[in-house]
Amino acid sequence: xxxxxxxxxxxxxxxNELTGSLFFKDTHLPEMLRLGRSRVEVSIATLMxxxxxxxxxxxxxxxxxxxxxxxxxxILITHGTDTMVETxxxxxxxxxxxxxxxTGAMIPYAFGSSDGLFNLGSALSFVQVLPAGVYIAMNxxxxxxxxxxxxxxxxTFEAI
Amino acid sequence: xxxxxxxxxxxxxxxNELTGSLFFKDTHLPEMLRLGRSRVEVSIATLMxxxxxxxxxxxxxxxxxxxxxxxxxxILITHGTDTMVETxxxxxxxxxxxxxxxTGAMIPYAFGSSDGLFNLGSALSFVQVLPAGVYIAMNxxxxxxxxxxxxxxxxTFEAI
Amino acid sequence: xxxxxxxxxxxxxxxNELTGSLFFKDTHLPEMLRLGRSRVEVSIATLMxxxxxxxxxxxxxxxxxxxxxxxxxxILITHGTDTMVETxxxxxxxxxxxxxxxTGAMIPYAFGSSDGLFNLGSALSFVQVLPAGVYIAMNxxxxxxxxxxxxxxxxTFEAI
Amino acid sequence: xxxxxxxxxxxxxxxNELTGSLFFKDTHLPEMLRLGRSRVEVSIATLMxxxxxxxxxxxxxxxxxxxxxxxxxxILITHGTDTMVETxxxxxxxxxxxxxxxTGAMIPYAFGSSDGLFNLGSALSFVQVLPAGVYIAMNxxxxxxxxxxxxxxxxTFEAI
Numbered sequence: 001x002x003x004x005x006x007x008x009x010x011x012x013x014x015x016n017e018l019t020g021s022l023f024f025k026d027t028h029l030p031e032m033l034r035l036g037r038s039r040v041e042v043s044i045a046t047l048m049x050x051x052x053x054x055x056x057x058x059x060x061x062x063x064x065x066x067x068x069x070x071x072x073x074x075i076l077i078t079h080g081t082d083t084m085v086e087t088x089x090x091x092x093x094x095x096x097x098x099x100x101x102x103t104g105a106m107i108p109y110a111f112g113s114s115d116g117l118f119n120l121g122s123a124l125s126f127v128q129v130l131p132a133g134v135y136i137a138m139n140x141x142x143x144x145x146x147x148x149x150x151x152x153x154x155x156t157f158e159a160i
Numbered sequence: 161x162x163x164x165x166x167x168x169x170x171x172x173x174x175x176n177e178l179t180g181s182l183f184f185k186d187t188h189l190p191e192m193l194r195l196g197r198s199r200v201e202v203s204i205a206t207l208m209x210x211x212x213x214x215x216x217x218x219x220x221x222x223x224x225x226x227x228x229x230x231x232x233x234x235i236l237i238t239h240g241t242d243t244m245v246e247t248x249x250x251x252x253x254x255x256x257x258x259x260x261x262x263t264g265a266m267i268p269y270a271f272g273s274s275d276g277l278f279n280l281g282s283a284l285s286f287v288q289v290l291p292a293g294v295y296i297a298m299n300x301x302x303x304x305x306x307x308x309x310x311x312x313x314x315x316t317f318e319a320i
Numbered sequence: 321x322x323x324x325x326x327x328x329x330x331x332x333x334x335x336n337e338l339t340g341s342l343f344f345k346d347t348h349l350p351e352m353l354r355l356g357r358s359r360v361e362v363s364i365a366t367l368m369x370x371x372x373x374x375x376x377x378x379x380x381x382x383x384x385x386x387x388x389x390x391x392x393x394x395i396l397i398t399h400g401t402d403t404m405v406e407t408x409x410x411x412x413x414x415x416x417x418x419x420x421x422x423t424g425a426m427i428p429y430a431f432g433s434s435d436g437l438f439n440l441g442s443a444l445s446f447v448q449v450l451p452a453g454v455y456i457a458m459n460x461x462x463x464x465x466x467x468x469x470x471x472x473x474x475x476t477f478e479a480i
Numbered sequence: 481x482x483x484x485x486x487x488x489x490x491x492x493x494x495x496n497e498l499t500g501s502l503f504f505k506d507t508h509l510p511e512m513l514r515l516g517r518s519r520v521e522v523s524i525a526t527l528m529x530x531x532x533x534x535x536x537x538x539x540x541x542x543x544x545x546x547x548x549x550x551x552x553x554x555i556l557i558t559h560g561t562d563t564m565v566e567t568x569x570x571x572x573x574x575x576x577x578x579x580x581x582x583t584g585a586m587i588p589y590a591f592g593s594s595d596g597l598f599n600l601g602s603a604l605s606f607v608q609v610l611p612a613g614v615y616i617a618m619n620x621x622x623x624x625x626x627x628x629x630x631x632x633x634x635x636t637f638e639a640i
Contacts, residue, residue: 017635115195122196122285130289138197140200180371441598448622459520
């Protein structure tokens with residue numbers, strides 16, 4: 001059983017046709033898993049629905065706490081890409097014995113041409129087989145939390 | 161560097177609007193990797209573009225031979241789902257020391273609502289981290305070649 | 321109020337992921353009108369769900385009869401493209417005083433890249449403003465029933 | 481021959497994956513006409529690429545001038561929905577003897593689930609058959625410029 005914690009991020013942004021702006025409604029995770037014909041047993045909980053640039057220390061403390069309390073030893077977190085590395089870092093010290101993989105998207109799933117479904121398939125696979133540790137799964141690759149940064153100009157994650 | 165061998169399958173089927181039937185043209189793999197913003201180094205070769213129900217022993221022998229000759233030790237094969245398990249079995253004995261992951265799709269990528277992008281993200285992730293062996297990556301899960309069958313009624317892969 | 325008669329055709333074909341073949345389930349017309357944010361008052365009835373190559377004289381007689389009986393004077397018919405011109409011809413003599421527009425699609429709506437939504441917007445517009453007569457709306461154009469043929473090589477409708 | 485003037489609007493907005501905001505690049509009109517398999521002869525010119533809330537009097541004067549100078553008597557204008565009615569009003573007095581239809585979209589074409597293709601099929605059809613005048617084609621309907629308003633709460637156009 002994989003635990004999935006939803007925190008928002010580009011993954012789950014939608015277009016509000018009345019205001020012309022982007023916003024959060026419900027997570028698309030269940031729909032995406034259905035589209036991928038996933039048969040992995042998962043339990044999904046939405047912790048927050050926010051842009052990761054707006055994530056506070058209190059938000060991160062909540063994520064850490066929920067990961068610590070989880071009975072599952074394999075956890076996938078959907079997260080905005082801008083501060084994904086920071087949250088991964090916050091998880092590394094307090095959690096041990098669990099495999100935690102963070103992933104996100106550059107393009108909202110609700111729009112065409114999203115990388116979200118690819119990333120979800122990737123993260124869900126890495127989380128099933130990697131040893132305990134905190135990882136970021138983006139661009140088809142997997143990085144340990146302390147060996148990665150987001151290249152904001154390229155919009156990709158790269159090893160450091 | 162991951163070697164990708166394309167053999168066709170539902171993954172790459174397209175709709176011929178003049179005849180109303182399904183056919184193969186070029187593989188969508190490069191486009192799918194672009195959509196997924198993949199930064200995994202891959203080398204793609206199309207071995208054949210066929211429905212896996214029409215795959216002959218000679219076709220399988222070619223796939224085995226190309227996997228054996230490949231300098232890469234990590235190989236991803238896109239394949240029709242109907243005889244994917246059979247091809248995996250054909251690869252198991254003659255190849256050693258390489259991680260080979262087969263994947264496919266239930267719905268053509270060119271149509272909306274395909275599981276292909278999810279499966280590609282999944283297979284590309286498994287192939288990077290699993291030990292040597294022959295595997296099938298479908299439904300977000302990964303099976304060793306001798307522990308899986310396609311459930312044709314459900315359209316899913318399951319452990320045996 | 322516009323009357324819409326659904327007869328099937330490529331418009332409404334779907335991909336059966338268990339058999340790998342195309343089939344008909346329910347019409348996508350209501351979903352397509354919702355996607356187009358249509359506020360045109362319509363009343364939809366499914367007369368049949370068939371490939372127009374399989375349409376019999378009895379099927380055509382039914383379509384004619386339903387058009388004749390309809391209290392609405394503006395009728396839109398979704399129809400396979402292969403025999404759309406033949407059905408239009410069958411409607412021309414027995415029906416008078418009504419504006420009937422036939423339309424269809426070259427690519428199923430359920431697949432990406434369909435022309436169906438464009439054609440539906442086009443046909444629904446023509447049927448609201450054209451004088452009584454039987455027309456075919458395809459490729460953004462509108463033809464009277466006796467001045468059009470399908471060019472099977474090009475997959476388009478053209479004036480004769 | 482139909483003249484098409486592009487002015488931007490939601491129709492042509494795209495998602496910038498580096499900044500997470502919406503922006504304009506090139507118009508999607510040619511791609512949309514290709515998707516719709518349109519065989520209507522058109523000549524497309526981009527006059528501006530702006531949100532209609534930012535449209536100035538000078539912008540509107542340019543649109544009026546280009547419509548007046550056009551040799552074509554049938555003109556389609558893509559436009560943001562927020563001030564579409566205002567631009568239609570600006571065109572009504574100075575232009576005579578031409579059929580001008582404005583249309584737009586509530587959801588960007590580049591996103592899934594856009595009403596843009598439906599609206600384009602609709603507007604392109606109305607502009608071919610309606611008598612001289614200035615019209616707005618939205619929601620599958622067509623309104624004369626002085627008999628319509630945008631209902632901002634519902635996100636639809638309605639008769640007044």
